Amino acid sequence: MSKPLVRRVTRADIAREAGTSVAVVSYVINNGPRPVAPATRERVLAAIKKTGYRPNGIARALASGTTRTYGLVVPNIANPFISSMAHALQQEAFADGRVLLLGDAGDDRERERELVNNLLHRQVDGLIYTSVDRHPWIEMIQASGTPLVMLDRVAPELQVSAIQVNEQRAAWQATRHLIEHGYREIAIICGPLEMLNTQDRISGWRQALEEAGLTPDPAWIFATDYTRQGGYDAAQRMLAGALPRALFATNEQQAFGCLRALAGHGLSVPDDLALVCFNGTVESAFNVPSLTAVRQPVISMARKAIEMLKQWDGEPERCEFDFELEIGESCGCRPVAHARKSN
Amino acid sequence: MSKPLVRRVTRADIAREAGTSVAVVSYVINNGPRPVAPATRERVLAAIKKTGYRPNGIARALASGTTRTYGLVVPNIANPFISSMAHALQQEAFADGRVLLLGDAGDDRERERELVNNLLHRQVDGLIYTSVDRHPWIEMIQASGTPLVMLDRVAPELQVSAIQVNEQRAAWQATRHLIEHGYREIAIICGPLEMLNTQDRISGWRQALEEAGLTPDPAWIFATDYTRQGGYDAAQRMLAGALPRALFATNEQQAFGCLRALAGHGLSVPDDLALVCFNGTVESAFNVPSLTAVRQPVISMARKAIEMLKQWDGEPERCEFDFELEIGESCGCRPVAHARKSN
């Protein structure tokens, strides 16, 4: 047992100082469950102020069985869409009187397992979880009895609560939008093929093309990481072949990487290539050109996720949210803000 | 005391199952502090596997006095520079066998206080902290005896450990770079004037100009929020007056907001206006045009921060890191990747 440099003030010190019992000190701190005489309360409060006492949250958690903490595990906090979601969740958790213990898996499956494990050990009151890949550690969590909400595409047969937008439909609509512009050669830059959400997004793209009587050419599927560099690399591959007229990038970072590659080849968006992307954030709106992007209702989703943890009864609940296609300049709907004065 | 839906397996269950005492179970789990006979160890491990037992981290923390947790409080996790720092810190903390409890203040001073408070209550083993403003809650933390490292500009007279780059010098160098390009009318878009780091950055800008025999025109200081919208607004104000030839934006998001505003006026970077910014991330590198930016050595700083918490002895230590000026296209050093094919 490591001795702290300075012994901390405990509840017993306050009781002694205020000339009362430890129970009364608790009652004052917690505003219950028993009433306390005003005079006594004053003495206790005075003692607390005098000593600078702060209740030990750990001991409290042990005795009460609640940590007033939720856990959040994300694949990579450096992804702006994810950090905006984390931000919203934190706000909502806070409104619920708890803090979020945020774990960043750094796109590593093993790290993710460690984090989930760690949070479970810490007896969080609930866990919100987006997995790095399609093999989420759900069983481990369920075995612990901890309330769980997946913020992810999860195999339908799993008995687990989950919140998501219908990504297949969102991808369909994004592609559909490009088709309505009259573009017929529409490529897709997507994530790793084994991921469920990649598959959903490809499937939406494919369906939109087929419904329009177009043939989804497998050569126009460019799988890569969900990163800027990934988008850049995929675009380079694309540029080595026949150029499509339009492109659906399945996340915002890929879209930015792609834009960079296109610029390197002297191609402009949307004139040479129209672009729509998935999971846009404020970054899409401020980019030049601004990106037409599928937007998820991050705040509502965060609210619902916390709500589900709060109301937890062990029954799995799936909740689907509507998305929105935010129109920018990259698809050709609007004139692009000119980056050059004349010529 | 809230009853869990399923009673959790405890160490006593394991002891019973393995036909031994609770102490031995601890010895097995912790690999000490006492040796355990191989046969006994096997029985214990078998019982653990059979029951799916996991030690209660809360109880462990209470008994051992260490939570194996560090706290991190940041002003806004949606800022890419900050999230990259958080990411690096998480990696380092993990390597140290701990998790980071990440609190996002959402740019709110009161929220920040609550978070700091909360983390202290949770008896974190150390706190890393960047404040929303110039009034960090340092006293509160020091009163608790919790190891603290500020990742921030802190008033020199405060007895507190801190890590930072010399922002004044970095701003000087960024401005100096613009001057070396031959630009003489150099404006600055900065953060709120009352913030210390804003003052440092302005001061570096001012010094570089003066050393070059130029006059820092107060009308060319555009104070705003450290956000994209802030940068956009500031640029709009700037565009309403006489246009400078170059601009120093004091963070990356402001730079992006500014680029958007410039594009709206048909101005190009660096041809019409050269640009350098502060705290660039991978986003700067991939932007079109790529941004010349001051880069902080995020990973080394994270490592040092964790190191300082680990080695904590109560003695305040200040540590200054070197920065780097990453050359991109926005300052005019390099030809810009063409965003248009011809004309």
Add this chain to the structure above:
DNA sequence: ATGAAAGCGCTAACAA
């Protein structure tokens, strides 16, 4: 090598 037992600081049931 193992077991018994005293905490860690708190909550809350029970008694007064």
Add this chain to the structure above:
DNA sequence: TTGTTAGCGCTTTCAT
């Protein structure tokens, strides 16, 4: 209204 005390699940000392 207040005090007493049995846990919460674990670590670790001290006996054995």
